[in-house]
Amino acid sequence: MRFQLTDDQRDLRGGVRELLARRFGREVLRGAVERPGLDRGLWRELGEAGFFGLRLAEAAGGVGLGVPEAVLVFEEAGRALLPGPLVATHLAAGAVPGAATGETVVTAVGGGGLVEWLDEADVVVGEVSGAVALRSVDPLTPLHRVPGAPAAAGPDDLFVLLTAAEQLGTAVRTCEAAVQHARTREQFGRPIGAFQAVKHLCAELLVRVEVARVAVYAAAVTADPVDIAAARLAADEAAVRGARDCLQVYGGMGFTWEVDVHLCLKRAWVRAERGGSITESEELLAGELLVEAG
Amino acid sequence: MDLSYTPEQEEFRARLREWLVKALPALPPKPSPDDWPGRRAYDLGWQRTLYDAGYADVHWDASPTMRLIFLEETETAGAPYVGANFVGLLHAGPTIAAEGTAGQRDRWLPSILRGEEVWCQGFSEPDAGSDLASLRTRARRDGDEYVVTGSKIWTSHAEVADWCELLVRTDPAAPKHRGISWLAMPMDAPGVTVRPLRTLAGSTEFAEVFLDEVRVPVANRVGEENDGWRVTMVTLSFERGTAFVGEVVACRRVLGEIAREARANGRWDDSGVRRRLGRLYAEFRALWRLTQWNVSEGEAPSGGGPGAPGVPGVPGVGGSVFKLRYSRARQELFDSAAEVLGVGALDLEQPWVVDRLSSLSYTIAAGTSEIQRNIVAERILGLPKG
Ligand SMILES: Cc1cc2nc3c(=O)[nH]c(=O)nc-3n(C[C@H](O)[C@H](O)[C@H](O)COP(=O)(O)OP(=O)(O)OC[C@H]3O[C@@H](n4cnc5c(N)ncnc54)[C@H](O)[C@@H]3O)c2cc1C
Numbered sequence: 001m002r003f004q005l006t007d008d009q010r011d012l013r014g015g016v017r018e019l020l021a022r023r024f025g026r027e028v029l030r031g032a033v034e035r036p037g038l039d040r041g042l043w044r045e046l047g048e049a050g051f052f053g054l055r056l057a058e059a060a061g062g063v064g065l066g067v068p069e070a071v072l073v074f075e076e077a078g079r080a081l082l083p084g085p086l087v088a089t090h091l092a093a094g095a096v097p098g099a100a101t102g103e104t105v106v107t108a109v110g111g112g113g114l115v116e117w118l119d120e121a122d123v124v125v126g127e128v129s130g131a132v133a134l135r136s137v138d139p140l141t142p143l144h145r146v147p148g149a150p151a152a153a154g155p156d157d158l159f160v161l162l163t164a165a166e167q168l169g170t171a172v173r174t175c176e177a178a179v180q181h182a183r184t185r186e187q188f189g190r191p192i193g194a195f196q197a198v199k200h201l202c203a204e205l206l207v208r209v210e211v212a213r214v215a216v217y218a219a220a221v222t223a224d225p226v227d228i229a230a231a232r233l234a235a236d237e238a239a240v241r242g243a244r245d246c247l248q249v250y251g252g253m254g255f256t257w258e259v260d261v262h263l264c265l266k267r268a269w270v271r272a273e274r275g276g277s278i279t280e281s282e283e284l285l286a287g288e289l290l291v292e293a294g
Numbered sequence: 295m296d297l298s299y300t301p302e303q304e305e306f307r308a309r310l311r312e313w314l315v316k317a318l319p320a321l322p323p324k325p326s327p328d329d330w331p332g333r334r335a336y337d338l339g340w341q342r343t344l345y346d347a348g349y350a351d352v353h354w355d356a357s358p359t360m361r362l363i364f365l366e367e368t369e370t371a372g373a374p375y376v377g378a379n380f381v382g383l384l385h386a387g388p389t390i391a392a393e394g395t396a397g398q399r400d401r402w403l404p405s406i407l408r409g410e411e412v413w414c415q416g417f418s419e420p421d422a423g424s425d426l427a428s429l430r431t432r433a434r435r436d437g438d439e440y441v442v443t444g445s446k447i448w449t450s451h452a453e454v455a456d457w458c459e460l461l462v463r464t465d466p467a468a469p470k471h472r473g474i475s476w477l478a479m480p481m482d483a484p485g486v487t488v489r490p491l492r493t494l495a496g497s498t499e500f501a502e503v504f505l506d507e508v509r510v511p512v513a514n515r516v517g518e519e520n521d522g523w524r525v526t527m528v529t530l531s532f533e534r535g536t537a538f539v540g541e542v543v544a545c546r547r548v549l550g551e552i553a554r555e556a557r558a559n560g561r562w563d564d565s566g567v568r569r570r571l572g573r574l575y576a577e578f579r580a581l582w583r584l585t586q587w588n589v590s591e592g593e594a595p596s597g598g599g600p601g602a603p604g605v606p607g608v609p610g611v612g613g614s615v616f617k618l619r620y621s622r623a624r625q626e627l628f629d630s631a632a633e634v635l636g637v638g639a640l641d642l643e644q645p646w647v648v649d650r651l652s653s654l655s656y657t658i659a660a661g662t663s664e665i666q667r668n669i670v671a672e673r674i675l676g677l678p679k680g
Contacts, residue, residue, distance in 0.1 A: 001303070001359050002296045003583070003590040009295065068295045179675045193677035196668070202675055203618075203667035210615050214583035215576075221297050230576035279569060286572030290557065293550030 003218070005072075012065075013072045019049055020080040026260070029081055033139050033263070038084050038105060038120040047102020051077075051086070052093045056100055062093065067158070071165040071220040078169025078239075081263055083140040085117045087162045088125060096123050110159070111276030113149025116141050138266035154276035161219055161228045163275045164235035167268060168212050171238035174246035174264050175205040181250055192249070201245045212238035226288045229281040236278065239268035297586065299363070307363050313347055314371040321374070327497050334412060334454040337377035341409030350407040353383050354391060358592040362539055362585065369540040370547075378451050382406040382413035384537055386459040389476070393517045393525050402457070402478065414455035416446040416479070416503055417526070424665050426461075427470045427523060431505060433462035433477065435512070440464070440477065442485075442508040448659075452488045452501035455481050460510075465520050474522035478514040485509075495651040496642075537660070538620055539585055545627055546578045548646070552627075556634045570630055577623045581616070588612055614666040615674075621656035621663060628653045 005013070023042055032039070046052065054070050056062020070090065077086055088108035089099050098104030107117050109126030118124065118131060119142060131144040154160070179202050182193030192198045212234040219227035243265035247254035254261045272278070299307070322339065325332030344350045352364045369375070376383050387406045390398055405411040422429040431444025442462055449458070458479045465473030479486070485508035490498040517525040553571055556562040591612065628650035632639035639647060657663045671677045 001299050001362075001586060001590060002593065003586045005295060179677065182677055191678050193671070194680050196664075196680050199671040199677050199680065200664070200667040202677060203670035206670055206675060207615050207618050210612075211580050211584060211619055214587045215580040217295055218297065218583040218586075221295050227579065230579045233573060233576045234580050279565075282569040282572035282576075283565075284572070285575045286553070286568040289550060289553045289571060289575040290562075293554050 003214075003221075009069060009072055012069055013076060016049075016051075016073050016076040017079070019045075020076055020082060024080050024082055029260070029263070032083060036139060036142065038117060040105075043084065043105060044102040046086075047100065052090045052102060053100035054090070054093075056094045060094060061100060067161070067223055068217065068220040070162060071216060074162045074165035075169040075172070075216075078166030078171075078267075079173045081140070081170065081173070081260070081267060085121060087159055087166070088116075088121075090162065091156075091159060092123065092125060096125075099123075108155075108159070109146055109149065110155050110274035112273055113146035114270075114273055115144040115146060116270070116274070118142070118144040136270075138263075138270045140263065141267065141270050143270070154280055155274070157223070157225050157228045160232050160275045161216070161223075163271050164212075164216050164219070164228070164232040167232075167235035167239035167271050168209070168216050170264050170268055170271075171205075171209045171212060171235070171242040174239070174242035174261070175202070175209050177261065177264075178202050178205055178242075178246040178249040181253075185251075198249055201249055205242050205245055208234075208238040208242060226285065229284045232275050233278065233281055233285075236268070236272045236275065240265070240272060243268050299359070303359060303363060306360060307367055310349070310364065310367050311371070313349075314367065314373060317343060317347065318371060318373060324374075330454050330498075334378050337374065337379055338409040338412065340374045340377075341379050341383075341407075343409075345408045350409075354388060358589040362589045365539040366543050369543040375540055378412045378454060379406070379409065380537075381415045381451065381455075381459065382411065382457075385415055386413040386457070386478070389459065389525060389528055390478075390516055392528055393476075397513075398478075398516060411456040412451060412454055413457045413459060414449050414451045414481070416449050416452075416458040416460040418448045419445060420447050424662060426526075427474065429461055429463060429474065431460070431462050432466065433464050433475060433510070435464070436509075438512045439509045440475075440512060440515075442477070442479070442505050442510055444505050446503040446505070448491075448500045449488075449503045450500045452481070452503050453490055453498070457481060458503070461522055461526060464522075468520060471523045473520055474526070475519050476516045476522040476525040477510050478516065479508065479510050483508050483510065493652075494654065495648055538616070539589075541624070542578060542581050542585055542620065545624060546575075546582070548631070548649075549574055549578060549627060552631045552634055552646070555631075559634070559636075561634045561636070567630075567633060570633070574623065574627060574630060577619075577626075581620055581623060584616055584619070588616060612674075614661075614669045617660070618663055618666045618670070624656050625653045 023045060050063040051073060053062035054065050054073060058064040085105065085107035089106040092106035093100035096104055096106050099106050104122045105120060106123045106125060107115055107121035108124065109115050109128060115128055115131055118128065128146050131146045134143040134145055136143040182198050182202055183191055185192050193202065215231040215234040219231035243261060247261045247265065250259055250261055253259050322336065325336050341350065349364065352361055356364065383406060387403060390402050417426055419429050419431060431442065431446065433440040433442045458481055460477045460479045462475055462477055463473050464475040485506040487504040489502045491500055491502060493499050549571065556567060561567050628646055631646035632650055635644055638644045642648060672679055
């Protein structure tokens with residue numbers, strides 16, 4: 001057993017982080033908020049970098065890596081708040097022509113009949129007739145909803161897992177932002193991070209991140225539906241509560257449009273719905289618990 | 295990221311499992327919680343059994359992964375946990391192994407491994423709890439002895455211990471972290487008085503220890519004079535890093551039993567109850583993954599411990615992350631048992647009711663949750679000290 005990143009996995013994560021910092025740094029992120037729309041150029045670059053074809057065999061033009069590597073890549077996407085139906089396009093690679101290379105943008109019907117980026121997508125997985133546009137809470141995720149979509153028909157496991165990986169990345173971002181602000185913002189003549197109430201919010205942010213991280217990584221290794229359900233619960237909590245606590249650490253600034261915290265929170269809300277009903281995940285775990293107990 | 299075990303590790307697991315099947319039925323009946331001499335004999339007897347079978351030093355010599363397997367399998371099989379051997383095996387022993395002289399290691403380690411001597415931990419004092427470094431128990435040098443006067447509190451197993459790992463102040467003039475020394479004190483020395491304290495669970499798990507001019511040989515000091523704080527940090531990091539592996543396995547089993555009880559008594563039909571139990575199941579699965587993650591980190595060559603051969607890597611502050619989350623989860627576990635039991639949760643005869651009471655100490659003992667959050671924020675996240 002060696003439940004740690006390998007050197008290759010570390011390099012992969014570092015490489016993706018670098019690419020995203022270069023191509024989707026804060027300025028670009030804020031630009032995208034003001035001028036929403038999918039950046040096709042970036043999408044193709046992601047395709048070239050292997051973002052979508054990561055798990056396809058090399059013979060099929062992919063990178064030939066596994067689910068753990070995909071999880072690391074999606075964690076970075078979540079950390080960068082990269083917009084677009086990334087998970088759906090990744091999962092369509094190999095099945096939908098052009099998805100792997102980033103030529104084709106693919107979206108899918110997620111939990112609760114939610115469809116992201118419907119107007120911009122070239123291909124939709126799932127039935128979307130009668131889809132109604134929502135006025136999306138997240139400025140970087142246009143949303144539609146398919147009326148009457150059965151609530152219980154949850155998305156596939158891998159869709160849920162990669163969504164959880166994005167949640168993990170966003171949770172990491174909120175933790176980093178909160179700590180950074182706590183170190184630099186001064187009140188009463190000291191950095192606010194010296195005050196225990198603030199310090200303890202930051203500590204809890206990290207604890208939730210680390211618990212979500214091991215749950216998501218382990219689920220990537222086992223691909224077990226029970227592990228995936230556990231991982232999504234931990235990751236949703238880390239992302240949503242992380243953004244809330246980060247907002248608190250930012251004070252009034254946290255309530256502004258200008259600071260990025262709200263983007264983290266809103267995206268985390270969208271993904272928590274996309275991953276299907278939380279109740280379903282809890283019930284799945286409860287059922288499995290009884291089975292294990294015999 | 296690899297969660298599979300090597301053939302060597304699997305073989306170790308299989309052999310251990312096979313041995314447990316034979317060894318456990320030979321155990322004497324479990325003594326009652328109030329029978330301290332009986333508990334001491336039982337816990338030492340189990341350690342002796344492990345020693346004879348070649349498993350005694352698994353806490354020290356084996357790789358962290360082997361230790362994980364050992365704790366997982368013994369707990370799953372329902373074997374006794376370390377009990378009264380806790381301080382010897384998990385604090386004092388590893389500290390002596392890492393920081394003691396060859397003579398000290400020869401004197402104290404074999405008797406811990408063979409289940410011959412019990413240790414207790416005399417750190418906390420009435421006025422020095424979270425702020426441990428402010429401790430005041432004084433040790434005055436008199437030739438080749440220290441003369442120790444003061445009092446300790448919350449000393450678990452003090453009534454049945456042979457030795458106490460004792461923190462004393464050897465230089466009252468120095469800044470508080472620099473005047474402390476670590477001594478091994480025989481509990482039968484003249485001047486040691488133990489007064490048991492009753493816990494809220496009704497039992498006497500810990501005691502006050504009064505020290506009145508107790509003479510302790512200077513040769514019993516581990517580490518340099520006034521360097522005891524550093525030695526202590528070694529000990530505490532063991533406590534925070536590796537102590538709970540078996541308990542996570544046990545909690546997962548208890549959770550299953552609670553679920554079965556809920557189904558039997560109808561509480562399972564309440565979706566709120568089911569969902570909370572499902573969440574706790576996710577929580578304990580994640581805590582197990584965190585354990586595996588930390589253990590794997592401990593395997594890394596860079597984690598190698600100082601000093602004596604065979605000493606496992608000193609676990610890092612990551613143990614605080616684990617302890618924070620685990621202590622809360624354990625309390626939630628027994629709260630959920632109470633929810634399932636309903637009125638039964640008020641009956642001390644029912645299962646889990648005493649465990650629920652005991653779980654209340656988890657966010658206090660071995661560094662309170664507030665102190666753990668300070669550690670995480672200051673040492674991992676680098677926030678300024680308050
Ligand atoms: C079951 C049990 C077994 C124990 N066994 C042993 C043993 O064998 N040997 C031994 O030496 N000790 C033992 N202890 C003692 C234990 O380590 C202390 O209880 C613990 O360190 C807290 O100290 P205290 O009780 O003095 O509480 P205090 O330090 O007085 O704390 C009281 C409250 O104040 C908070 N607080 C204190 N300082 C801060 C701060 N800087 N920031 C924020 N909050 C703060 C605490 O978090 C807590 O909520 C045991 C305790 C228990 C409960």
